[in-house]
Amino acid sequence: MKRNRTDEISSQRESRERERFYRKNAEFFQLIDKIRLWPARGGILHGIRSMEFHGTTARITTFCGESFVVRNSRNSRAARWLRNKWCGCKCRACGIPDWKIAKYSKTHMNQSWGSDLADRGK
């Protein structure tokens, strides 16, 4: 089967993707920064284009042009959605690549083990 170069790169990337484990108590912002996906109300996943941190809040801008401020709370609706993978579909306007979804689906939040992402420079 003939494939173009872009397909090859993305499929290689996908096959190299390992299962990842993060602590359930990992900082919400750091988790978001890793996953780069935002679960909006209604179960739609948006791709995050940029994040600006301002202490306990952050401004998130999605690829489809939405911009909003969120609190750093691991008990928030979005945090729970991300942990439990309740999001059903992805935003078409954001054009989230499949490898990003594959990466997210292999990311697990675990109560007792995995990285708590706390070693990231402050």
Ligand SMILES: [Zn+2]
């Ligand atoms: Zn979007």
